[in-house]
Amino acid sequence: MAGTHAAGWLAVPPDHPLGLQTLPYGTFTTVDRPTEPRAGVAIGDCVLDLSAAMCRLLTGRAHLFSSGRLDAFLDAGDRAWDQIRSAVTKWLSSDDYREAIEDLLVPAADARMHMPFAVADYTDFYASEHHARNVGRIFRPGGEPLPRNWRHQPIGYHGRSATVVLSGTPVRRPYGPSLPPGTEAPVFAPSARLDFEAELGFVVGVETVVGEPVTVGRFTEHVFGACLVNDWSARDIQAWESMPLGPFLGKSFATTISPWVVPLAALEHARIRPPSHGTDVFSYLAEPDGWGLDIGFQVTLNGHVISRPPYATMHWSPAQMLAHLTVNGASVRTGDLYASGTVSGPQPGERGCLLELTWGGTQPLALPDGSTRTWLEDRDELVITATAAGPEGTRVGLGEARGMILPAQDPTAI
Numbered sequence: 001m002a003g004t005h006a007a008g009w010l011a012v013p014p015d016h017p018l019g020l021q022t023l024p025y026g027t028f029t030t031v032d033r034p035t036e037p038r039a040g041v042a043i044g045d046c047v048l049d050l051s052a053a054m055c056r057l058l059t060g061r062a063h064l065f066s067s068g069r070l071d072a073f074l075d076a077g078d079r080a081w082d083q084i085r086s087a088v089t090k091w092l093s094s095d096d097y098r099e100a101i102e103d104l105l106v107p108a109a110d111a112r113m114h115m116p117f118a119v120a121d122y123t124d125f126y127a128s129e130h131h132a133r134n135v136g137r138i139f140r141p142g143g144e145p146l147p148r149n150w151r152h153q154p155i156g157y158h159g160r161s162a163t164v165v166l167s168g169t170p171v172r173r174p175y176g177p178s179l180p181p182g183t184e185a186p187v188f189a190p191s192a193r194l195d196f197e198a199e200l201g202f203v204v205g206v207e208t209v210v211g212e213p214v215t216v217g218r219f220t221e222h223v224f225g226a227c228l229v230n231d232w233s234a235r236d237i238q239a240w241e242s243m244p245l246g247p248f249l250g251k252s253f254a255t256t257i258s259p260w261v262v263p264l265a266a267l268e269h270a271r272i273r274p275p276s277h278g279t280d281v282f283s284y285l286a287e288p289d290g291w292g293l294d295i296g297f298q299v300t301l302n303g304h305v306i307s308r309p310p311y312a313t314m315h316w317s318p319a320q321m322l323a324h325l326t327v328n329g330a331s332v333r334t335g336d337l338y339a340s341g342t343v344s345g346p347q348p349g350e351r352g353c354l355l356e357l358t359w360g361g362t363q364p365l366a367l368p369d370g371s372t373r374t375w376l377e378d379r380d381e382l383v384i385t386a387t388a389a390g391p392e393g394t395r396v397g398l399g400e401a402r403g404m405i406l407p408a409q410d411p412t413a414i
């Protein structure tokens with residue numbers, strides 16, 4: 001129906017990224033009730049108190065939000081996800097429900113956001129061919145940029161869930177061992193090559209049991225939605241420690257996520273065939289239609305746009321990532337987060353980390369204020385935002401993942 005998505009008694013402008021086409025879920029408190037987390041749905045410039053609305057209008061499912069966190073809802077499965085999204089859409093669009101919920105709308109500016117779910121396991125992939133090729137060229141000049149295994153399977157590593165933090169949480173520059181250029185012995189020092197990685201994260205709802213892989217076709221039974229991820233990276237610590245194993249302390253000090261989890265249902269219109277479609281892959285990675293996603297990212301450093309990475313260029317889809325993650329029999333749990341890897345497009349202005357934007361620190365980035373950057377400096381603030389293609393020309397907002405760098409503090413000093 002034409003105009004459906006702009007309709008509703010709230011009259012959210014049709015170009016608003018948080019209209020009825022989006023309806024993401026999060027956890028919030030207000031100043032008057034600071035110790036009572038409540039589940040919320042973002043709508044326009046407001047947050048609907050979903051925990052309270054459920055108690056009034058859908059009591060049979062209200063227990064899913066009684067904690068204020070999303071964990072029970074994530075675990076409830078796709079029938080509950082669909083039922084509740086339909087109900088919320090109806091409440092916010094039909095005049096019949098205006099009286100019942102109007103007093104449950106909180107101005108977004110008055111809502112303090114919290115971690116929406118307990119992050120169980122955290123995995124990070126490496127699904128952008130442009131990112132993988134650029135990294136290969138930077139670290140192995142003259143060699144084949146793409147690792148031999150890269151086209152055969154989504155490459156990833158298991159990270160640290162305990163240090164996944166909410167957008168807005170300051171990130172302290174880590175100390176660690178590294179081998180500075182031109183030195184003979186490693187030093188223990190603050191990272192001098194602190195970087196960000198703009199990524200998309202996928203949130204697992206329904207767990208699996210050990211020994212049962214998730215086929216690409218069952219992706220939507222297990223994954224609830226998506227959020228933005230900044231995989232902060234200390235390149236000098238990472239380079240020294242990654243011989244021969246993968247990322248460790250260079251990554252595990254902090255990972256930032258956006259506060260709103262956007263359901264896959266809101267990303268249906270953004271679906272495209274990923275570049276892996278039709279390529280020669282193992283049968284467990286073959287995807288008939290695909291979960292490539294037309295999502296435009298924007299990265300700002302201290303308010304200046306430094307990159308616009310296009311998610312549509314990501315080679316591997318999230319359905320393929322989950323199929324690979326579980327094909328050896330490994331299980332996933334409610335609250336698992338797996339991220340796409342740095343999103344980088346083919347153009348220089350589409351690179352999703354400073355490693356690529358400054359070509360390993362050799363080409364400083366000029367900012368409009370006259371300053372330059374090779375790596376992040378103390379007090380730099382990095383913000384990742386994104387919008388996906390929505391129905392009828394709308395945009396589906398994914399919110400933001402924001403973080404400011406704090407000066408290093410020697411963790412071994414007494």
Ligand code: MN
Pocket residue numbers: 124125197199231341342
């Ligand atoms: Mn990463």
